[in-house]
Amino acid sequence: MKKILISLAVLLVAATTVQAGPEEDRMAFIKYYKGKFPSVPRDEYANGAYAIDPIGRENWEAIEEFPPYEPFIDRGQEMWEKPFANGKGYKDCFPEGPAIAQNYPHWDREQGLVMTLPLALNQCREANGEKPLKYKKGPINNILAYIAFQSRGKVINVEVPKDDPRAMAAFEEGKKFYFTRRGQLNFSCSTCHVQNTGLKVRTEILSPSVGHVTHWPVYRSKWGTVGTLHRRFTGCNKNIRAKPMKAQGPEYRNLEYFLSYLSNGLELNGPGARK
Amino acid sequence: MTKMGRLVSTLVVITSAAWITGCSSSSTTKQAAMPQAKAVDPAIVEQGKQIAFGRSKGNCLACHMIEDGASPGNIGPPLIAMQARYPDKAKLRAQIWDPTSVNPESAMVPFGRMQVLTEDEIDKVVEYIWTL
Numbered sequence: 480m481k482k483i484l485i486s487l488a489v490l491l492v493a494a495t496t497v498q499a500g501p502e503e504d505r506m507a508f509i510k511y512y513k514g515k516f517p518s519v520p521r522d523e524y525a526n527g528a529y530a531i532d533p534i535g536r537e538n539w540e541a542i543e544e545f546p547p548y549e550p551f552i553d554r555g556q557e558m559w560e561k562p563f564a565n566g567k568g569y570k571d572c573f574p575e576g577p578a579i580a581q582n583y584p585h586w587d588r589e590q591g592l593v594m595t596l597p598l599a600l601n602q603c604r605e606a607n608g609e610k611p612l613k614y615k616k617g618p619i620n621n622i623l624a625y626i627a628f629q630s631r632g633k634v635i636n637v638e639v640p641k642d643d644p645r646a647m648a649a650f651e652e653g654k655k656f657y658f659t660r661r662g663q664l665n666f667s668c669s670t671c672h673v674q675n676t677g678l679k680v681r682t683e684i685l686s687p688s689v690g691h692v693t694h695w696p697v698y699r700s701k702w703g704t705v706g707t708l709h710r711r712f713t714g715c716n717k718n719i720r721a722k723p724m725k726a727q728g729p730e731y732r733n734l735e736y737f738l739s740y741l742s743n744g745l746e747l748n749g750p751g752a753r754k
Numbered sequence: 755m756t757k758m759g760r761l762v763s764t765l766v767v768i769t770s771a772a773w774i775t776g777c778s779s780s781s782t783t784k785q786a787a788m789p790q791a792k793a794v795d796p797a798i799v800e801q802g803k804q805i806a807f808g809r810s811k812g813n814c815l816a817c818h819m820i821e822d823g824a825s826p827g828n829i830g831p832p833l834i835a836m837q838a839r840y841p842d843k844a845k846l847r848a849q850i851w852d853p854t855s856v857n858p859e860s861a862m863v864p865f866g867r868m869q870v871l872t873e874d875e876i877d878k879v880v881e882y883i884w885t886l
Contacts, residue, residue, distance in 0.1 A: 663870055664863045665854070675861055679827040680816050 501639045501740050512687045524690035525745045532684040548698040548750040551705050555625025563607045572603035580630035586646040593732040614726035615710035620696040627749030637740045653737030662721025692739045694751030802882025836886045847880045
């Protein structure tokens with residue numbers, strides 16, 4: 480217990496030193512988890528809690544034999560193929576598509592913000608006179624599921640360009656969010672996913688932050704459907720009785736930027752299935 | 755699919771077990787009181803247990819193993835031998851009221867400071883925990 484607290488302190492120091500950049504942060508996380516789970520290979524982190532929970536993993540593997548997210552992929556493909564009212568389609572916005580998930584999130588210089596895949600999809604729709612999709616539930620998950628499936632095996636490689644200080648500021652904002660205690664229950668994201676990773680809240684084993692972004696959208700048994708990463712953020716915020724932020728607002732996009740950087744080097748394996 | 759079905763039914767059993775344990779008003783924990791301990795009204799202890807087990811109240815089982823509590827987490831230590839370890843009840847109350855006053859990095863909810871529980875509810879929880 481004491482050892483864990485000490486390594487946490489080391490991590491926090493490493494993560495808040497002025498000179499530390501995103502790469503130092505990522506290495507600090509990896510080192511910390513490596514200390515906690517010495518026998519877990521790097522690639523396994525893409526499997527979330529199932530990398531460290533053998534019993535949960537067995538159930539999960541059984542579920543993956545008949546993936547509950549499959550119908551959503553098919554519906555997403557229809558969306559991808561179907562032209563908008565003006566005759567154009569997603570294909571025109573994303574000519575290299577549909578295997579594009581590895582390009583997000585990225586720093587968008589022109590707009591001066593963190594561009595996520597859901598935001599890019601809606602900007603495409605709006606540029607073509609279509610209504611934007613809702614960001615947590617519903618059809619956005621179909622097209623995200625299709626893109627995720629097509630992008631399987633691509634490697635996450637988020638960059639924080641050094642020549643635009645606004646990018647670094649966005650990353651830092653996300654990091655600050657991750658470590659700040661909030662809500663009536665007084666938790667930060669790191670309280671659960673760093674300090675107590677591997678321990679149980681009731682029967683749920685807490686997953687490491689590394690690997691959190693590889694597999695969205697996720698089919699959750701609890702939801703009975705697929706949902707977006709920002710829906711998950713909202714859920715984790717509500718659990719600690721904190722007011723959730725707006726899905727795809729600046730706070731959650733910056734959070735996604737930070738969190739995704741931590742998964743650099745891991746392969747995309749979405750859509751996922753979770754409890 | 756059968757596996758999934760089994761998983762679901764196991765979960766149902768676990769949840770309903772938790773529900774029953776959390777709500778039974780009959781089974782007050784019997785424990786030999788320590789010689790110098792002043793006898794506490796068993797009804798208060800029982801109310802404290804309800805609050806400690808209630809998912810929208812103390813929900814202590816989220817993180818602590820507690821005698822006859824179903825599906826406990828393990829973020830915090832098991833709550834056992836409390837009188838021996840906390841001869842001073844006020845210290846126990848302080849840990850529950852604001853664990854960050856004892857350990858700034860504590861992952862435990864500051865039940866009093868953040869007003870998750872009322873002062874009265876905390877008093878009752880303390881009485882219950884002290885019987886463990």
